Amino acid sequence: MPKLEIRATGSGNYTTQTILVNLKEVAKALYRSPLYIIKYFAYELSTSIHVKSDLYIIKGVYSQEKFQDLLDGFIKQFVLCRYCENPETELNKTDNDEITQTCCACGKTKRIGIDSHRLVKFILKNWSENDKYTNKYDSITNQIFEDEQINDDDLTSSTIDYEQFISLIQKKNLNDSNSIDELINEAKKLNMIDKLPFDIAKDLFTDDILEEIDTYEMLFHQLCQNNNEGQESLLNGIEVIINRNREKLLNNKRISKIFYKLYDKNIITEETFLNWYEKESKQLIQKQVEIDIYEYAKEFIEWLRTADEELS
Numbered sequence: 001m002p003k004l005e006i007r008a009t010g011s012g013n014y015t016t017q018t019i020l021v022n023l024k025e026v027a028k029a030l031y032r033s034p035l036y037i038i039k040y041f042a043y044e045l046s047t048s049i050h051v052k053s054d055l056y057i058i059k060g061v062y063s064q065e066k067f068q069d070l071l072d073g074f075i076k077q078f079v080l081c082r083y084c085e086n087p088e089t090e091l092n093k094t095d096n097d098e099i100t101q102t103c104c105a106c107g108k109t110k111r112i113g114i115d116s117h118r119l120v121k122f123i124l125k126n127w128s129e130n131d132k133y134t135n136k137y138d139s140i141t142n143q144i145f146e147d148e149q150i151n152d153d154d155l156t157s158s159t160i161d162y163e164q165f166i167s168l169i170q171k172k173n174l175n176d177s178n179s180i181d182e183l184i185n186e187a188k189k190l191n192m193i194d195k196l197p198f199d200i201a202k203d204l205f206t207d208d209i210l211e212e213i214d215t216y217e218m219l220f221h222q223l224c225q226n227n228n229e230g231q232e233s234l235l236n237g238i239e240v241i242i243n244r245n246r247e248k249l250l251n252n253k254r255i256s257k258i259f260y261k262l263y264d265k266n267i268i269t270e271e272t273f274l275n276w277y278e279k280e281s282k283q284l285i286q287k288q289v290e291i292d293i294y295e296y297a298k299e300f301i302e303w304l305r306t307a308d309e310e311l312s
């Protein structure tokens, strides 16, 4: 049997799941469905799973040793012959809704009671005739399996892509704190907290940006509070949207208003504005437009600086 390979996914603080890289091969060697093995792990760890095509994902991060221990437990309970310890056994579902295991070497059959492990119920519920034939598990992996018994909403939804996420934002009530929490969780899973302000500005803002800042205020607070990177990414996104709507937005009056609003609503701090102003070109937009934006922003930046001096 190949050694079980695992890989934790995500990065930084968002490492929240483990991919069982070669579960299919391991399962094949044990003549069991990979689905039963990963579900057994989930029961033992009180966590949830997501299975799609050949991808076996378990929520949470655990060590290789932990998985190996669990796999040994599974083998003992659901693979090895009780009488001769031969690992080649065949599962069957009886007419009485029971699971039995018959040894290919000694021929003896043992009953695996429904009370012996929660997995038995799961096997009965998800039984397919293929389970008898030890080499036909490939068919199972072509189905998408979603965990139902354990709450794994967040794990399954983490497979949405960027575009689905952006349309999710558009559907949500952005004045409702539960919706905001949901979006923040989703953004964490997609690992895009810092970049999201940029994307919102770039993909959702129009020349009505002043009103749109009001609409997105709560979400921006969550994304940008104490997060300089998030604030900077919002400013960069705003540069992009100004560039796209030059006729209406590229002027001193409008830029001052936009920046003042972001400052007044505590979305972008003075420190971030000053850093942004002093930073070199990021070359997100054409050079001349960038120069113009900085020129038109000058008045606001000067105001920030003087306001600061007056206070100190």
Ligand SMILES: [Zn+2]
Pocket: 081, 082, 083, 084, 085, 086, 103, 104, 105, 106, 107, 108
């Ligand atoms: Zn046996």
